[in-house]
Amino acid sequence: MPILGRTKKEVVSEFRCLEILEAARGVFARKGFNNATMDDVAEAAGVAKGTLYLYFPSKREIFLETFRQGAVALQEEVRSKxxxxxxxxxxxxxxxxxxxxYAERNRDFFRIYYTEFNNMLTHPAPVRQEFQDLYDRQxxxxAEVLREGMRRKQVRKMDPLAAAGIVYDATRGWIAQRLLGWSQSSVEDDANFVFDVIWRGIACSK
Amino acid sequence: MPILGRTKKEVVSEFRCLEILEAARGVFARKGFNNATMDDVAEAAGVAKGTLYLYFPSKREIFLETFRQGAVALQEEVRSKxxxxxxxxxxxxxxxxxxxxYAERNRDFFRIYYTEFNNMLTHPAPVRQEFQDLYDRQxxxxAEVLREGMRRKQVRKMDPLAAAGIVYDATRGWIAQRLLGWSQSSVEDDANFVFDVIWRGIACSK
DNA sequence: CAATATTGTGACCGCTCAGTCATAACCCTG
DNA sequence: CAGGGTTATGACTGAGCGGTCACAATATTG
Incomplete structure (x- = not known):
């Protein structure tokens, strides 16, 4: 008896998945992938260890799913803005x-993002391609924005992908600094500062 | 019978340490700290596992030492240039x-640097302070250079530490891209490009 | 309110791996 | 080259943890 296209079973199951993922996100952020145990996750989620395996096939898969979730949400928010x-x-x-x-609102996710993303990329894994794509899309x-800017003479001529890399990394670095508590300023001020420096760096000098 | 202030024993011992550290650097770079085993390191160094423990107290300490070595060498080279x-x-x-x-010449070290540095910082440990200091010094x-530049009206007025963060991160990001093989250009060209963007971003617009 | 199906549990298993230690190989030195 | 000291070895141990499964609790159905 499907309700709104889904059976009750499916709804409950999805809810459990989300509960587990949220708990897992906190645990992974606090301890890192390797030092987090499935017992930790189970305890944080308030279920028995065996239950985790009813909803996910492995520790790795839980981890990747928390990662995907956050990354996709981040990308959509950024794109829409x-x-x-x-x-x-x-x-x-x-x-x-x-x-x-987003980093301010999702510190746990960004902790994971920054401690494990490089790991994903530099140590070949079956999932490597997926995360490569994630970066490429961003x-x-x-790069497309920059190309368009160049066409309109707002951005000076340069390799768009290279410039995109700098924008990305400057932002990345600043978020890391905030996560480590090295910045006292407001998000707004920090964003303006980073943008200001980068924009002068890539804009047409008029 | 000390020679040049050191006994033969000390010289040999130091040599073994360096051998082990070099082997370890390669292993950690290839597999990451958690997936590298002491057997891996022993095999790479061409000694038995027990031997490692004659020269280092633990896996962690070998790892930290490879890290320190590279970081100190990097800092000195940068400072002198x-x-x-x-x-x-x-x-x-x-x-x-x-x-x-330096990154080009010491890819192994940078692989470690980038995959584990965040880990060091975000997961509190007795070594955290040491690595915090390492970053702070850089x-x-x-920041001091930038302050001086501001005094001479070459760099526009801004928080020097904040600006230093951006220079650092843009460089960091570019090295990561090179390590991942995403740049075909020469080191020289890449350095000039990164510098160019950053410098326009922070210099007095005249 | 049985009878059956679904979901949850946690003790347990097998394996990996850092670190140890009894033994061996290799020095010196006299 | 004997014998005492130093360095090297690798089989072994014990702990930790991902994953399983026999059983229990709960939900569903007729």
Missing amino acids: MDEEADAAGKILAFVRTRLE ANVL | MDEEADAAGKILAFVRTRLE ANVL
Whole structure:
């Protein structure tokens, strides 16, 4: 007896999955993938260890799912905020600000993101391609914005992907600093500062 | 019978330490700290596992030592190249270029540096402070250069530590891209590009 | 309110791996 | 080259943990 296209069973199951993922996110953020145990996750989620395996096939898969969830949500938020802006400057500021804001609201996710992303990329794994794509998509959105900016003479001529890399990394670094508590300023101020430096670096000097 | 202030025993012992550290660096770079086993390190070093424990108290300590070694060498090289330059622009270019060059020559070290550094910082440990200091020292050298540049009206007024963070992160990001094989250009070109963008971002617009 | 199906449990298993230690090989030195 | 000291070895141990499964609790159905 499906309700709204889904059986009750499916709804409950999905709810459990989300509960587990949320608990897992906190545990992985606190202890890192390797030092987090399935017992930790089970305890945080308030279920027995065996239950975890009713909803996920392995520790790795739980981890990857928390990762995917956060990454996709981040990308969508960033993309939608960028779409609201008309020109390259506005879009890039939106990119920086939205990421900083999201990081503030999702510290656990970003802890995971920054401690494990490099690991994913540098140590070949079956999932490597998936995360490569994740980065590529972000970089390409930025690069497209920059290309358009160059066409309109707002951004000076340079390799768009290279410039995108710098925008991305400057933002990345700033978020890391905030996560480590090295910045006292507001998200707004920090975003403006990072944007200001980067924009002067890539804009047409008029 | 000490020779040149050291006994033969000490010399041999130091040599063995270096052998082990070099082997360990490769293993940790390839597999990451958690997936590397002491058997791996022993095999790479061409000794038995027990021998490792004659020279180091634990896996963790071997790892930290490879890390310290590389970080100290990097810092000294960067500092000395920066000292050869007279003004802020030259010093910052030297900072970027020397780091890129060093990364090219010490890929193993940088693999470790980038995959484990965040781990060190975000997961409290007795060593946390040590690595915090390592970063602080680098950032302060940069910040001092920027402060001096501001005094001479070459760099526009801004928080020097914040600006140092951006220089550091843009460089960091670029090295990561090179390690992942995402850049085809020469080190020289890449260094100039990164410097160019950053410098326009922070220099007095004249 | 049985009878059956579904979901949850946690003791347990097998394996990996850091670290140990009894033994061996290799020095010196006299 | 004997014998005492130093360095090397690798089989072994014990702990930790991912994953399983026999059983229990709960839900569903007729």
